[in-house]
Amino acid sequence: MSSITLTPTSHLVLGLIAGTGPATSYDLKKLVGISIGYFWTFPHSQLYAEPVRLAEAGYLTAEEEARGRRRRLYSITGKGREALSAWLRDSSASEGYEIRDLGVLKLFFGGLVDSDAVRALAEKQMSMHRRVLGELETIEAGADGGGQLAFPLRTLQLGKQVSRVCLEFWTEVAERPDLSSA
Amino acid sequence: MSSITLTPTSHLVLGLIAGTGPATSYDLKKLVGISIGYFWTFPHSQLYAEPVRLAEAGYLTAEEEARGRRRRLYSITGKGREALSAWLRDSSASEGYEIRDLGVLKLFFGGLVDSDAVRALAEKQMSMHRRVLGELETIEAGADGGGQLAFPLRTLQLGKQVSRVCLEFWTEVAERPDLSSA
DNA sequence: TCCAGACCGTCCGATTCGGACTGGCCTAGA
DNA sequence: TCTAGGCCAGTCCGAATCGGACGGTCTGGA
Numbered sequence: 001m002s003s004i005t006l007t008p009t010s011h012l013v014l015g016l017i018a019g020t021g022p023a024t025s026y027d028l029k030k031l032v033g034i035s036i037g038y039f040w041t042f043p044h045s046q047l048y049a050e051p052v053r054l055a056e057a058g059y060l061t062a063e064e065e066a067r068g069r070r071r072r073l074y075s076i077t078g079k080g081r082e083a084l085s086a087w088l089r090d091s092s093a094s095e096g097y098e099i100r101d102l103g104v105l106k107l108f109f110g111g112l113v114d115s116d117a118v119r120a121l122a123e124k125q126m127s128m129h130r131r132v133l134g135e136l137e138t139i140e141a142g143a144d145g146g147g148q149l150a151f152p153l154r155t156l157q158l159g160k161q162v163s164r165v166c167l168e169f170w171t172e173v174a175e176r177p178d179l180s181s182a
Numbered sequence: 183m184s185s186i187t188l189t190p191t192s193h194l195v196l197g198l199i200a201g202t203g204p205a206t207s208y209d210l211k212k213l214v215g216i217s218i219g220y221f222w223t224f225p226h227s228q229l230y231a232e233p234v235r236l237a238e239a240g241y242l243t244a245e246e247e248a249r250g251r252r253r254r255l256y257s258i259t260g261k262g263r264e265a266l267s268a269w270l271r272d273s274s275a276s277e278g279y280e281i282r283d284l285g286v287l288k289l290f291f292g293g294l295v296d297s298d299a300v301r302a303l304a305e306k307q308m309s310m311h312r313r314v315l316g317e318l319e320t321i322e323a324g325a326d327g328g329g330q331l332a333f334p335l336r337t338l339q340l341g342k343q344v345s346r347v348c349l350e351f352w353t354e355v356a357e358r359p360d361l362s363s364a
Numbered sequence: 365t366c367c368a369g370a371c372c373g374t375c376c377g378a379t380t381c382g383g384a385c386t387g388g389c390c391t392a393g394a
Numbered sequence: 395t396c397t398a399g400g401c402c403a404g405t406c407c408g409a410a411t412c413g414g415a416c417g418g419t420c421t422g423g424a
Binding site for chain 1 (some may be wrong): 289310
Binding site for chain 4 (some may be wrong): 185
C-alpha cells in the first residue's frame with residue numbers, strides 16, 4: 001500500500017478497468033490494441049507490470065487463478081475510482097501533446113535529398129494514412145454508437161480527422177515536392 | 183568505430199548538423215526547441231549523449247575546446263551523410279505514427295465523469311491548441327521563406343493544420359459534451 | 365492420443381528519461 | 395577593478411521504460 005506516482009499508463013489501466021469491468025492484463029492488451037493503441041502504443045510488458053504496481057498501492061485488487069495459467073483478474077477499488085476521477089477532472093494535468101511521426105521528421109530534412117525522394121516519401125505516407133483511415137472506419141462501422149462506446153468513438157473521430165488532414169497534406173507534398181508555398 | 187544501430191534521435195542529430203553545419207550539443211538543443219520540438223520532444227541528455235555515440239562510430243567528428251567550457255563542436259562525416267541520405271530515401275523506415283495527447287486519453291474515458299468535466303477539459307484543450315497555433319504562426323512570421331527553411335516550414339504547416347483540426351474538434355466537444363453524433 | 369497453433373504471462377538486458385548538479389562565462393554596478 | 399548574480403553549457407545517475415525472447419497452458423482437429 002505504499003504511495004506511488006500515477007503515470008499515463010496508470011490512468012489508462014484504471015480507466016479501462018473502470019469502464020469495462022474486471023480484466024486481466026491480457027484483456028487490457030487486447031483492448032488497447034483495438035482502440036487507443038492506434039494513436040498511442042503501450043508496451044505489453046507495461047500492461048502486465050502496471051496493474052501489479054497499482055494493486056500493491058491499493059488502486060486495484062487482484063484475484064489470482066489457483067492453477068493453470070495463473071491469470072490475475074484485476075478489479076478497481078474505491079481508491080482507484082477516486083484517483084481516476086480526480087485525474088479526469090484535473091485540468092492542470094492535460095498539458096502535453098506530441099506527434100511522433102518518422103515521415104514528418106524526414107520531411108523536415110527534405111532539403112537534403114532530391115525531390116523524387118520527397119515525392120516517394122509523400123506517396124508512402126499517403127498510403128499509410130489511407131490504410132489507417134480505412135481501419136478506423138472499419139472499427140467505427142463495427143461498433144454500435146451506444147452509450148458505453150460514445151466517448152471512445154469520439155476520440156476515433158478525431159483520429160479520422162487528423163488522418164484526413166495528413167492525407168491532404170502529403171497529397172500536396174507529392175504534387176509539388178520542391179515548392180514551399182501553399 | 184564500432185557499429186551501432188541508428189535511432190530517430192541519431193537521424194535527428196545527423197540531419198540537424200548536415201543542414202546547418204557544425205554544432206555543439208547545446209546548439210542542437212536550441213534548434214530542437216524552436217522547431218521539431220514542438221511536435222516531438224527529445225530530452226536534452228540525449229542530445230548530449232547521442233553525438234558522442236555517433237562520433238565513436240564515425241558518423242561525426244568532434245573538435246573539443248582545449249580549455250574553459252570544453253565545448254565540443256561536431257561535424258558530419260561522409261559516412262554520416264551517407265547514412266542520413268540512405269535513411270531519408272528508405273521508404274520502409276517511415277512506418278509509425280503516434281499521437282500522445284493526455285487530453286484525448288481523458289476524453290476516451292469521458293463516460294466516467296459528468297458532462298461539465300468534459301466541457302472543462304474541452305475548453306482547456308481549446309486554449310492549449312490556440313496557444314500552440316499562435317506560437318507556430320509567430321515562428322512562421324519570423325522566418326524568411328527562403329531555401330534553407332522551406333522544408334522545416336512545410337512541417338510547420340502540417341503542425342498548424344493538425345492544431346486547427348484539434349481546435350475544431352474540441353470546440354465541438356465543448357458545445358455538446360454529452361453527444362456522440364456529429 | 366497427439367500435435368499444432370493460438371493464448372497468456374514473465375523476465376531481463378538495454379535504452380531512455382529527466383531532474384539535479386557543477387562549473388564557466390558575461391555584464392552591470394559599486 | 396572587483397564581484398555578485400544570472401544565464402550558458404555540460405555531466406551524471408537512479409529510476410522508469412522498452413520490447414524481444416522465452417516458457418508454460420489451453421483448444422480443437424486428425
